[in-house]
Every structure is written in structure tokens, then in C-alpha cells.
Amino acid sequence: MSSISAKPPMRDALVAAAFQLFLERGYEQTTVDDIVTLAGVGRRSFFRYFPSKEDVVFPDHERCLADMEAFLAASGDEHEPVRRVCDAARLVLRMYAENPTFSVQRYRLTKEVPGLRAYELSVVWRYERALAEYLRERFAGRRDGTLQADVIAAAVVAAHNNALRSWLRSDGQSDASAGVDHALGYVQSTYAQSAAGAAPPRASARAEQPDDVVVVVSRRGAPLWRVVQEIEATLGSD
Numbered sequence: 001m002s003s004i005s006a007k008p009p010m011r012d013a014l015v016a017a018a019f020q021l022f023l024e025r026g027y028e029q030t031t032v033d034d035i036v037t038l039a040g041v042g043r044r045s046f047f048r049y050f051p052s053k054e055d056v057v058f059p060d061h062e063r064c065l066a067d068m069e070a071f072l073a074a075s076g077d078e079h080e081p082v083r084r085v086c087d088a089a090r091l092v093l094r095m096y097a098e099n100p101t102f103s104v105q106r107y108r109l110t111k112e113v114p115g116l117r118a119y120e121l122s123v124v125w126r127y128e129r130a131l132a133e134y135l136r137e138r139f140a141g142r143r144d145g146t147l148q149a150d151v152i153a154a155a156v157v158a159a160h161n162n163a164l165r166s167w168l169r170s171d172g173q174s175d176a177s178a179g180v181d182h183a184l185g186y187v188q189s190t191y192a193q194s195a196a197g198a199a200p201p202r203a204s205a206r207a208e209q210p211d212d213v214v215v216v217v218s219r220r221g222a223p224l225w226r227v228v229q230e231i232e233a234t235l236g237s238d
Helices: 010-025 032-039 043-049 053-057 061-073 081-097 100-112 114-138 145-169 176-197 202-207 224-235
Strands: none
Touching (some): 010 100, 053 114, 145 176
16 A cells, blocks of 8 residues: 655644745745745744744744753752753753754854844743753752852853754764763763852851761651751751
8 A cells, every 4th residue: 555645744844944945045035925835834824833933943942941841840859950950951952963954954044144143042041041940949048059050050051052063063963962961061070069068158167166066867868969958057057
């Protein structure tokens, strides 16, 4: 029995038509009317999926951002926070790696169009904000907790994007996962221990008193970073 290839979903058809025209004519020279004509749909159909022409260049970021927020929301006390945000960043890499050809084309197009670079920066900022908000909640009540959260979120995004751009510049030929793992590993080694074990100044003063003994009770199996956090809270209390 012969098989009939299914028609691509309208959203995918619009993205394919848009990039075909962008590559042939240029981004600025392509209109929404040009895109819907090539895709064989009405203008209303375009705006049902994409609020603007810029959005068709980044069709999967809203879904990826929602996935990241859901991933972070599902976190528990057993998850070390810095590692968790690094794992969340890997969801973005997965989105790019799903279609290397499209990702490379978008990278080249974004480099050429200032308006798209500005749009991309706004998307990156939303990812960073999601990571920072999660970390702020985990570090709430800790000395410099907000500062730590914001710095670590920015470092995760910077490390991820450094490796991602390297992969895109290779036309998707290098090992994207290895590059991102290396970059995020640097963030974890730099920030995970300090984020878990930063003690207030009075801790060192107490350590000089041999008769001052503190006993902290923690449940069996609790992660090390949580035990350190409990010790920090106890030493910092009156």
C-alpha cells in the first residue's frame, strides 16, 4: 500500500515559508503577506501563531521557557540549586539541537539583522529571570541571597550561550552537549560550594571559643548542601 506524506502543520509551514523567503530575499525585504502567500494560508492564520514577524524567527522559545519554568517548579529540597539551574539551561540546548540546520540558519540571520539581535537579547533575559527567580526563592533569608541568585543565573546563561555560539559557529558540527557540559561544569565548580556553604562573619568568631558547641540535627539522607545551610542558620542565630 502506497504511503502519502502528511502535510506539515500550519505553524511549521509558516516557519518553513518564512525562512525560505528570508534566505532568498532577506529578512527586511520579506513581509508577512509574502510568508502567508508562500505557505498558502490567510494572513489571520499567521497572527494566530505569531504576534509579529520577529516571533516566526524564534518559534520554540515560548515552549522552551514554559518547559524550563515547569522543570524548576518541580524541584524539591533534594535538588542542589546550582546544579538544578544548570540542568534547566540544558533544556535550551536541547531545543537548538533538535533541528541543527534551522538553528544555524537562525544564528546567521540574527547576526545580520540588528532588530533580531535585540529581540534575541530580550528572550535570553527571560530565561535568566526564570533561573534567578528560582534561586532567589531557594536562597531566601540567606545573607546576600538575592545577589548570589542573580550572579549565578547570569553566569549560567553566559556559560551556556558561550558554548552554544561555539557550536553554531561550527555549523552544528561540533559536540554541542560536550561543550555545554564543560561550560556549565565550570559554573557548578565555581558557585555550588560557595552558594551552599557561605557562612556569616560571626561563625569564625564562634569557632575560636572552644566551649561553644553547636549540635545540628538533620534527617538521614539529607543532601550535604542542606546540612550546611542548617549549620549556617544555627551559627548565625542568637
